[in-house]
Amino acid sequence: KAGVTQTPRYLIKTRGQQVTLSCSPISGHRSVSWYQQTPGQGLQFLFEYFSETQRNKGNFPGRFSGRQFSNSRSEMNVSTLELGDSALYLCASSTLAGADTQYFGPGTRLTVL
Amino acid sequence: DQQVKQNSPSLSVQEGRISILNCDYTNSMFDYFLWYKKYPAEGPTFLISISSIKDKNEDGRFTVFLNKSAKHLSLHIVPSQPGDSAVYFCAARGLGGLTFGKGTHLIIQP
Numbered sequence: 001k002a003g004v005t006q007t008p009r010y011l012i013k014t015r016g017q018q019v020t021l022s023c024s025p026i027s028g029h030r031s032v033s034w035y036q037q038t039p040g041q042g043l044q045f046l047f048e049y050f051s052e053t054q055r056n057k058g059n060f061p062g063r064f065s066g067r068q069f070s071n072s073r074s075e076m077n078v079s080t081l082e083l084g085d086s087a088l089y090l091c092a093s094s095t096l097a098g099a100d101t102q103y104f105g106p107g108t109r110l111t112v113l
Numbered sequence: 114d115q116q117v118k119q120n121s122p123s124l125s126v127q128e129g130r131i132s133i134l135n136c137d138y139t140n141s142m143f144d145y146f147l148w149y150k151k152y153p154a155e156g157p158t159f160l161i162s163i164s165s166i167k168d169k170n171e172d173g174r175f176t177v178f179l180n181k182s183a184k185h186l187s188l189h190i191v192p193s194q195p196g197d198s199a200v201y202f203c204a205a206r207g208l209g210g211l212t213f214g215k216g217t218h219l220i221i222q223p
Contacts, residue, residue, distance in 0.1 A: 004156070033210060042215030043157070043202060056210045090156050101147065102211065104156030 002027065004093050004105035012111045018079040021108045025072050025093030031055075032074040033102060034066060037088040046089075049074055050096070078110075086112045116140045117205050119214035127222050132190040134217050136203030139184060143205035143212075148177060148188045151200045151216070160201075161188070193221050 005024045013019050025032050033056075034046040045058035049068035066076040072093075078085055088109050092102035118137045126132045134148075144165045149157035163170040163177045163186070170177050176189045190197055198221045203214040 035213075043204075043213035045210050045212065048210050056208075058209065092156075101159050101162065103159065104149075106154070106156050 004091055004103055006089075006091050006105040006108050008108060009106065010109045010111075012113060013081050014113050015081055015083060017081050018077065019081060019110060020075055020077045021089055021091075021110075023074045023076075023091030023093075023105060025074070025091075026103055029093035029095055029103070030072050031094045031096055032068055032072065033092045033094070034074070034076050035090045035092065036060075037090055037107070038086075043090070046076065081112045083112050086110060115215075116143075116207075117203055117212045117214040119201075119203055119217045121217050122215070123218040123220065125220045125222055126193050128195060129192045132188075132193045132197065132219055132221070134188040134190075134201050134203075134219065136186050136188075136214055137184060138186075138205050140205070140207055140212075141184070143207045145206040146177070146179060146186050147204045147206070147211070148175075149202040149204060149213075151202060157202055190219075193219075195221050195223065197221050 007022045031050045033048040035043045037043050048056040052068045063079045068074045088107045090107045092104045094102045116139050147162040148160040150160045151157040161172050161175045163179050179186045200216045200218050202216045204211045
């Protein structure tokens with residue numbers, strides 16, 4: 001079974017731009033969660049989607065948004081990029097919302113200049 | 114306010130010895146705890162978990178202990194192997210999804 005895939009793997013943007021990251025969950029998984037990893041803050045929860053509905057949201061500004069499609073693929077969008085948005089963005093999938101175990105993709109490394 | 118804390122940013126252990134990674138939490142509503150392992154340039158990989166109704170779970174060389182009264186859990190790796198060198202994240206499940214600690218970088222010395 002293929003794992004979680006994320007595209008692109010690396011991205012460089014400038015301040016003020018917007019970016020869209022994509023995540024394809026493991027086949028059969030209907031829940032997708034997004035995390036931001038930075039050296040200072042570790043892994044921080046952004047939001048979780050299940051059956052195209054946002055189920056949980058972390059403590060991030062409204063510039064961070066996401067959506068999930070009927071095939072469970074998910075995208076997250078960051079608008080008006082700031083230098084502090086430079087991070088590794090990780091997507092994780094699980095069979096159900098709030099499931100015990102999540103399976104992570106390799107992440108998208110975003111650099112904001 | 115950090116609800117899940119891993120107070121040791123790094124830990125160095127000799128190959129063959131026991132590695133003990135610690136994690137403290139503050140939210141008594143957490144009902145499930147997990148450990149993930151992460152290599153550079155890869156996403157975290159699930160390692161082992163424990164329900165709040167148990168105090169120990171074992172899987173091969175990995176054992177997780179939970180002390181609910183102290184709000185403390187630990188991961189024991191015996192014996193430690195070079196491939197265990199990685200960053201280990203403790204995570205707890207609550208109403209808002211998983212909350213992760215900042216990780217402990219485990220270095221296994223030959």
